[in-house]
Structure formats: C-alpha cells, structure tokens
Amino acid sequence: MQQNPASFSADPGRKPLRARFLLAGILLGSALLCAQAVSSASPTLGPGYPAWLAYHPVSLEAVFASAGNVPDTIVMLGNDALEDSAARELALGWRGMLDRVPRVAVSAPSNEIAGESIVVLGTQAEVRAWRPALAGEPALGADAYRLHRAGNVVLVEGGDARGVLYGAFALLREIAQQHSLPALNLRSQPWAAVRWTNEWDNPNGTIERGYAGPSIFFADGQVRADLSRAAAYARLLASIGIDGCTINNVNADAHLLLPENLKQIARIADVFRPYGVRLSLSIDSASPMVIGGLDTFDPGNPRVADWWRDKVDEIYRQIPDFGGFVVKADSEGQPGPSRYGRSPAVAANMLAQALAPHGGIVLYRAFVYNHHLDWRDPKADRARAAYDIFHPLDGDFAPNVIVQIKYGPIDFQVREPASPLFAGLPHTNEAIELQITQEYTGQQRHLVYLAPLWKTILDTGMRASITKPGTAPPLTVSDLVSGRDLQNQHHSLGGFVGVAGVGTDRWLGSPLALANLYAFGRLAWNPSLSPAAVSDEWTRLTFGNDAQVRAMVNKLELNSWHIYESYTGPLGLGTLTDILGPHFGPNPQSAEGNGWGQWLRADHQGVGMDRTVATGTGYIGQYPAPLARQYESLQTCPENLLLFLHHVPYTYRLHSGQTLIQYIYDTHYWGAQAAAAQIPAWQSLQGKVPDAIYAEVLKRLEFQAGHAIVWRDAITKWFAKMSGIPDDQHRVGNYPHRIPATDMTLDGYTPVDVTPWETASNGKAVECTGRAECSLSLTWNKPDGWYDIAVQFFDFRNGVSQFTLQVAGRAADAWSADANLPDNRMNGNTSTRHTIDNVALHRGDTVRLIGRPDGTEPAPVDYLEITPSGQQK
Ligand code: GCW
Numbered sequence: 091m092q093q094n095p096a097s098f099s100a101d102p103g104r105k106p107l108r109a110r111f112l113l114a115g116i117l118l119g120s121a122l123l124c125a126q127a128v129s130s131a132s133p134t135l136g137p138g139y140p141a142w143l144a145y146h147p148v149s150l151e152a153v154f155a156s157a158g159n160v161p162d163t164i165v166m167l168g169n170d171a172l173e174d175s176a177a178r179e180l181a182l183g184w185r186g187m188l189d190r191v192p193r194v195a196v197s198a199p200s201n202e203i204a205g206e207s208i209v210v211l212g213t214q215a216e217v218r219a220w221r222p223a224l225a226g227e228p229a230l231g232a233d234a235y236r237l238h239r240a241g242n243v244v245l246v247e248g249g250d251a252r253g254v255l256y257g258a259f260a261l262l263r264e265i266a267q268q269h270s271l272p273a274l275n276l277r278s279q280p281w282a283a284v285r286w287t288n289e290w291d292n293p294n295g296t297i298e299r300g301y302a303g304p305s306i307f308f309a310d311g312q313v314r315a316d317l318s319r320a321a322a323y324a325r326l327l328a329s330i331g332i333d334g335c336t337i338n339n340v341n342a343d344a345h346l347l348l349p350e351n352l353k354q355i356a357r358i359a360d361v362f363r364p365y366g367v368r369l370s371l372s373i374d375s376a377s378p379m380v381i382g383g384l385d386t387f388d389p390g391n392p393r394v395a396d397w398w399r400d401k402v403d404e405i406y407r408q409i410p411d412f413g414g415f416v417v418k419a420d421s422e423g424q425p426g427p428s429r430y431g432r433s434p435a436v437a438a439n440m441l442a443q444a445l446a447p448h449g450g451i452v453l454y455r456a457f458v459y460n461h462h463l464d465w466r467d468p469k470a471d472r473a474r475a476a477y478d479i480f481h482p483l484d485g486d487f488a489p490n491v492i493v494q495i496k497y498g499p500i501d502f503q504v505r506e507p508a509s510p511l512f513a514g515l516p517h518t519n520e521a522i523e524l525q526i527t528q529e530y531t532g533q534q535r536h537l538v539y540l541a542p543l544w545k546t547i548l549d550t551g552m553r554a555s556i557t558k559p560g561t562a563p564p565l566t567v568s569d570l571v572s573g574r575d576l577q578n579q580h581h582s583l584g585g586f587v588g589v590a591g592v593g594t595d596r597w598l599g600s601p602l603a604l605a606n607l608y609a610f611g612r613l614a615w616n617p618s619l620s621p622a623a624v625s626d627e628w629t630r631l632t633f634g635n636d637a638q639v640r641a642m643v644n645k646l647e648l649n650s651w652h653i654y655e656s657y658t659g660p661l662g663l664g665t666l667t668d669i670l671g672p673h674f675g676p677n678p679q680s681a682e683g684n685g686w687g688q689w690l691r692a693d694h695q696g697v698g699m700d701r702t703v704a705t706g707t708g709y710i711g712q713y714p715a716p717l718a719r720q721y722e723s724l725q726t727c728p729e730n731l732l733l734f735l736h737h738v739p740y741t742y743r744l745h746s747g748q749t750l751i752q753y754i755y756d757t758h759y760w761g762a763q764a765a766a767a768q769i770p771a772w773q774s775l776q777g778k779v780p781d782a783i784y785a786e787v788l789k790r791l792e793f794q795a796g797h798a799i800v801w802r803d804a805i806t807k808w809f810a811k812m813s814g815i816p817d818d819q820h821r822v823g824n825y826p827h828r829i830p831a832t833d834m835t836l837d838g839y840t841p842v843d844v845t846p847w848e849t850a851s852n853g854k855a856v857e858c859t860g861r862a863e864c865s866l867s868l869t870w871n872k873p874d875g876w877y878d879i880a881v882q883f884f885d886f887r888n889g890v891s892q893f894t895l896q897v898a899g900r901a902a903d904a905w906s907a908d909a910n911l912p913d914n915r916m917n918g919n920t921s922t923r924h925t926i927d928n929v930a931l932h933r934g935d936t937v938r939l940i941g942r943p944d945g946t947e948p949a950p951v952d953y954l955e956i957t958p959s960g961q962q963k
Contacts, residue, residue: 330611
C-alpha cells in the first residue's frame with residue numbers, strides 16, 4: 091500500500107512549487123532504519139523495532155474530518171537540521187498513518203500555497219517573519235511548542251528549532267491517537283530544563299544493569315562503526331522531549347577522555363545532533379592521574395583545575411554542543427574528593443568552572459555513602475547519607491552544577507519514600523534520578539510499569555512555603571526539581587535523569603517495558619500527567635487504537651507494579667532481592683550482616699529499620715516537620731512505607747486488623763496468583779497485536795508467573811522461619827502436590843544443598859554431573875485424571891541443558907534450559923518453572939524426567955508439582 095517515492099515529482103495535479111524537495115532524504119542516511127521499520131505493516135521485533143513510533147494507520151475522517159483536508163505539503167520555514175528532522179518525521183508519520191506521500195518544501199512563498207492544506211513548521215521568529223498574525227502569544231520559551239490550526243494551515247511553531255521538532259512529534263501523537271485536528275490549539279512547554287538519560291555503557295560493549303543486549307554505542311573498546319541505532323535512539327528520545335544523553339557508565343572509564351576516543355565519541359554527538367539530543371559523559375574524577383600524568387586529582391589543586399579546563403576545551407572543539415559531565419565520586423569504590431579532604435562542592439565547582447564558558451553543566455550525583463557501615467551499630471543508617479553529606483553544602487554549588495538525587499534514599503527499590511535531600515537543598519539546583527532499566531524491579535523479565543512508583547515520589551509534598559506558611563500545598567518533588575524554590579521562583583536549572591540501559595535488543599528487551607522509557611520522557615516534560623494517561627498514549631502509539639488492545643494493555647501495565655511489589659518486598663522493606671548478586675531473585679538474608687546498609691533488621695520478634703527520631707537512626711528527622719511528624723508515628727505513617735521507617739513486631743495489627751506476618755503471607759500468595767492471571771489476559775490479544783510481539787511478551791509473562799512462585803515461596807518460608815508464626819491458611823511450607831527431586835528415584839542425579847535454603851525444597855536439589863544423562867522418576871499412585879505438571883529446575887546463564895518428561899515411557903514434553911538468567915548457581919536467580927498442562931496420568935504410570943547437562947550446567951532440578959488440571963498452583 092505504500093506509494094513509491096519516485097512518483098512524488100510526477101504529480102500533475104499540483105502547482106509547481108519553488109521548493110527544495112527533501113523526500114529523497116527520507117530513505118537515506120540515519121533515517122533508513124526508521125523508514126524500514128515503519129514500512130512494515132505489522133512491526134516485527136527486528137533491529138528496526140520502532141517502539142512507539144510505529145505509525146499505524148488511522149481514520150482520516152476522525153483526524154481531519156474528511157480525507158480532502160489532509161495536508162499534502164509540509165512547509166519548512168527555516169533551514170535547520172532539527173526542522174529538517176521534524177519534516178522528515180512528519181513525512182514518515184504521513185506515510186504510515188495516513189498512507190500519504192507529502193511534499194516537503196522549504197520557504198514556499200505564501201501565494202503558492204494559498205488554498206492548499208499545508209503543515210507549516212517554524213520557530214516563532216520564522217512564523218512572525220512569514221505571517222505575523224499567525225505567531226502565538228505570549229512568546230514560547232526554549233523547547234516549547236504550539237500546535238495551531240488556522241484555516242488551511244496546521245502550524246507547528248517552536249520556541250526554538252528543538253521546539254519545532256518536539257511540536258512535530260506532538261502533532262504525530264495527536265494523529266496517532268485519532269484526535270480531531272480541526273480545532274487544534276495546543277501549547278506545551280517542558281516542566282524542567284534538564285531531561286537526560288544516563289546510559290551505563292562500558293567501552294567493551296557491556297552495560298551495567300542493562301537487560302537488553304550489548305551497547306548501541308560501543309563494542310570491543312571502540313565506538314561502533316555503525317551508529318544507525320544511536321541515531322534511531324536519539325529519534326526515540328526526541329519524540330518524548332529528552333534533550334540529553336550521557337553515553338557511558340557512571341563507573342566511568344577515564345580512557346574515554348583520551349583524544350583518539352573523543353574523536354570517536356564526537357561521531358555519536360553528530361548522530362544525536364539532528365534530534366536535539368546533547369551528548370554528555372560520565373567522568374572518573376581521578377582522570378588527571380589515570381590518563382593525565384599528574385600525581386594528584388585534588389580538585390583544590392590548580393594543576394588539576396588546569397588539566398580539566400584544557401580537557402573540556404578539547405571536548406568542545408570536537409563536540410561544540412557537548413552537554414557536560416555526570417559525576418559519581420566517593421561512591422561504591424569510585425575515587426573522589428574525600429581522598430584530599432575536599433567536599434563534593436569543591437569537586438563539582440572545579441569542573442563547573444571549566445564547563446561554564448561553553449555552557450556545559452555538571453550533574454554531581456548525591457549517591458555517596460559508606461558501603462562499609464557497621465551493621466551492629468543501631469544508629470548507623472545508609473539512608474541518611476545523601477542528606478548528611480549534601481545538606482550542609484547547600485548554597486555552595488556553582489550555578490551550573492545540579493545535584494542528581496536518586497528518588498529514594500537507598501537505591502531504586504520497589505518502593506521507597508522520596509529522598510529527604512529533595513527538601514534539603516533550597517539554594518541548590520536539583521535533578522531527580524529515576525531508573526528505567528529494571529535493576530531491582532524484575533530486570534524486564536517481570537512486567538513492571540514504573541510510572542506509578544515514580545509518581546508517588548514526584549507527588550510527595552516536601553516543603554511548605556516560607557513566605558505564606560500553611561496557605562498553599564507544599565512544594566512537591568516535581569516542583570523542586572523543576573527549579574521552583576520556596577518563593578516559587580525559578581533557579582536557573584533542574585530536571586530529570588533516567589537511567590535507561592537501552593541495548594541492541596529492541597531497546598529494552600521486553601516490548602512492554604518500553605512504556606517505562608516513554609513514561610520517563612513524558613513525565614519529565616509534564617509530571618502532572620497521570621500514569622494511566624501516559625500508558626494509554628503509549629499503548630495507542632505502539633499498538634494502534636483498537637479498544638480491546640488498549641483496555642488490556644493498560645490494565646496489564648497499570649496493575650504490574652502492585653503485583654510485583656506483592657510477591658517481592660512488602661511495606662517498604664526493599665525489594666528483598668539478592669543484593670550481593672545480580673539483584674534479581676529472592677534472597678532477603680543477603681541484606682543483613684554486611685556493610686552495604688540495606689538492612690532489614692529482621693529478628694524473631696519483628697522486622698524493619700527503626701528510623702524514628704525517638705528511638706531509631708533519626709533519619710525521619712531529615713524530612714521537613716509535617717512529613718517527619720507523619721512518618722514518626724506508627725498511626726499516621728503510610729502503611730506502604732511502614733517497614734522502611736519502623737521496626738514492627740510480626741504480631742502488629744495493620745489498619746485492616748490483619749497481623750503484619752499474615753499480611754506478608756497473603757500478599758505474596760495474591761501476588762503470585764495475579765502474576766499468573768496476566769497470561770490469559772495477554773492471550774486474549776492473540777491476533778490483535780503483531781505475532782512477534784505477542785510471542786515475546788507471552789514468553790516473558792510465563793517466566794514471570796513461574797518466578798513469582800519462586801519469590802512467593804522463598805519470602806514466605808523465610809519469614810515463617812524467622813517469625814516462628816505459621817500461615818493461618820497453612821500454605822507456607824506445605825505444598826501437597828510437590829514431589830521434591832530428592833524424594834524421587836534417582837538415576838545418576840545426586841542431591842546437593844542449595845543456598846539460600848529458601849529457594850529450593852528443603853534447601854536441596856539434584857544435579858547431574860559426570861554423566862551425559864541422568865533421570866529421576868516416580869510412580870503415580872493417585873487417581874487417574876488430567877494433571878498439570880510443573881518442573882522446577884535451575885537455568886544457568888551458561889550451558890543449555892536438555893530436559894525430557896516421559897509419562898509411561900512416552901515423551902510428554904521436551905525443552906531446553908536456554909534462558910540467559912543472571913547466575914550460574916542454584917538459587918532464586920536461576921530457579922525456573924516449566925509447565926506441561928493437561929497430562930493424562932493413570933495410577934501406576936512412571937513419570938520420569940531426563941536431564942542432559944551441558945558444560946557447567948548440570949541439568950539441576952528442584953521438584954515436580956503435579957496438580958489436577960485447572961486447580962490453583
Ligand atoms: O544501584 C546501584 C547499582 C550499581 C550502580 C550504582 C549507582 C553504576 O547496583 O550497578 O553503579 O547503583 O547508581 O552508581
């Protein structure tokens with residue numbers, strides 16, 4: 091159905107335009123990837139996966155009232171690379187959504203387009219020069235846009251060229267959602283000046299906490315030769331208003347600043363530039379020593395300052411629109427100014443001074459804490475660190491420094507209160523750091539739409555007005571990071587940083603996880619948007635406007651965080667994952683007894699850190715008085731943060747009347763059940779979403795449902811043992827349909843201990859070593875019937891073991907342990923469930939599982955669970 095671009099010039103019905111046609115450009119250069127992607131009627135998951143820029147066909151009548159009104163010409167008033175991108179994007183959108191082939195014309199005089207329906211792209215200055223009466227009032231600020239319909243003109247007016255590009259994407263969003271355009275009149279401006287992603291990519295091509303394949307920027311210590319994905323990423327970022335991208339890990343490799351590497355990095359900046367995305371770098375504060383040949387990196391030493399000034403000048407010679415530096419210092423082993431007794435402000439200001447003449451900024455991370463805390467000290471508290479270190483420095487930072495604060499005081503947990511530091515820097519620029527990549531929230535193998543979590547933080551009321559106390563609602567975190575201060579005046583800077591972790595595997599691996607990248611951009615632009623509205627937009631842009639798809643995808647996304655929280659860490663306790671390992675599966679004990687300070691403080695009576703002022707670490711006292719009062723009292727403390735802020739006995743009764751321990755049991759059972767229910771919900775969309783996306787999401791939801799059971803069992807068993815209080819519904823530790831592998835007849839398999847114990851039946855599993863094949867079997871001694879058989883095994887990152895399940899000598903199923911899970915040991919990171927539904931079993935049948943190990947993966951098995959078909963697991 092796509093028209094041939096070659097036919098553009100041969101349209102006899104049109105007046106000749108004194109115009110430069112840009113359409114050839116659509117199929118050239120960096121847009122090639124995108125163009126290929128949109129040309130496919132149903133997007134696949136290939137390299138050109140278009141994410142939400144899918145441009146599905148829409149109803150022309152719904153959008154333009156009649157097909158005759160569809161503008162066939164896009165007029166660029168300016169001659170700027172960003173406006174060029176805007177025009178190219180509109181042409182792509184027209185092609186996919188409207189099945190039209192628009193002309194793109196530059197500077198068409200008004201008499202030549204009279205009467206014709208056109209889209210006009212221009213900055214406010216250009217619009218004023220072209221048709222003064224059409225320019226919007228009041229003036230548009232930086233990056234802002236206005237969409238306006240006047241007669242035959244659909245105007246996309248930008249405060250600047252970047253605003254034009256953002257306006258074009260906004261217009262496409264309107265069309266994609268089939269909003270009616272005749273009455274179009276929409277102004278929008280970004281909430282905050284800084285809207286960046288941080289990518290934690292390493293020069294060797296790996297990505298710290300990335301779950302979607304290797305880097306799109308680096309491979310084998312070099313910037314990639316082919317940067318088409320980087321260009322396509324910049325396009326995605328621009329479509330949601332992101333204006334900056336830090337391309338390397340905050341655990342930074344100083345060598346990236348070597349001249350030969352900067353030249354290569356400049357190529358990335360070149361492909362970002364047409365999309366208005368400024369490139370920035372994370373730096374190693376010890377660089378003057380590591381690569382500069384100095385014997386110090388003391389920020390108070392003039393030789394160090396000179397080195398940085400020269401380095402920054404060199405960077406700007408290569409990258410004139412360079413954004414600035416992100417700094418992780420004195421944190422988790424990274425060197426920093428404390429080595430020389432200097433404060434973060436001294437270090438930040440020294441860098442800021444080098445960047446200031448070029449307009450660059452420093453994002454200095456507040457994620458500074460001692461990871462060798464004494465866990466025996468009841469007053470020690472990692473959550474206090476950012477405030478304790480940075481609050482005394484308030485007002486000391488240069489105007490082009492922003493303190494970048496993680497949303498919570500610990501580390502991207504499934505739920506945390508807002509960091510008190512947001513309220514503690516009234517005279518300092520602040521940015522909030524959110525995490526798009528799901529480090530502690532299921533690593534894209536679990537569906538977790540994070541916008542509702544982020545909103546709990548952004549909406550937290552932090553500081554009341556000093557001038558008129560009690561008269562207005564307190565400033566929220568989103569107010570504070572926008573640069574509004576207590577007098578509602580703007581600092582010059584502020585913003586949002588999202589740790590994205592995109593890779594070559596269709597950006598985030600999971601198709602549904604892309605809602606998080608989308609939501610980050612949309613909330614950074616406008617934090618008053620609701621998570622539901624953002625999910626709906628994303629769903630319509632990604633999958634089209636089908637009502638059933640919309641309803642179901644929205645439901646899945648919006649319920650997902652609650653579901654994940656239910657079977658992981660309850661009531662603000664933290665995710666309860668393996669904090670010393672990959673942060674994926676359950677391992678609550680790993681949080682205790684070490685210097686990292688993510689302590690649960692669980693004992694036989696109760697659980698939770700006492701962070702009160704009265705008896706605890708005093709952390710609550712870091713909040714402004716009204717919030718501190720609310721948090722300090724058990725009665726008024728929000729229950730979903732209870733165990734973050736208080737140490738509470740297991741027998742404590744929640745507002746519902748339920749005991750704490752029973753709440754933990756019940757929510758975990760509910761959560762695992764809700765995770766399982768996502769599967770039929772998604773299956774209802776078969777044939778309504780592209781097949782490849784359908785299959786990929788289904789695979790992930792199936793894994794999640796199995797892993798939710800691993801979580802449920804591990805956490806509930808751990809708490810049952812810790813508290814000594816049984817589940818009043820007798821579920822915990824009591825699995826009537828389960829047959830532990832160690833209880834079956836083993837042929838070649840040998841029992842082994844599993845650590846942590848709660849991630850396997852009785853802390854044991856079986857492994858097959860020294861043989862090509864082992865098996866375990868049982869004789870079915872229950873009634874004849876239809877059964878679902880779940881095999882719980884361990885799937886390591888390395889090795890692809892093979893399994894075959896036989897019933898009465900015949901193969902019932904065979905599968906490979908080929909998932910790329912983040913561990914090579916038997917534990918909650920690797921425990922995996924494979925289910926075979928509706929198997930006919932007769933009394934006396936032999937059920938045999940055959941395992942064939944591969945390399946270092948010994949085909950390990952935990953248990954079989956054989957449940958009458960249709961019964962809850
Ligand atoms: O959450 C932790 C991660 C580290 C990360 C660190 C940080 C880049 O586990 O991988 O390091 O936070 O934010 O600096």
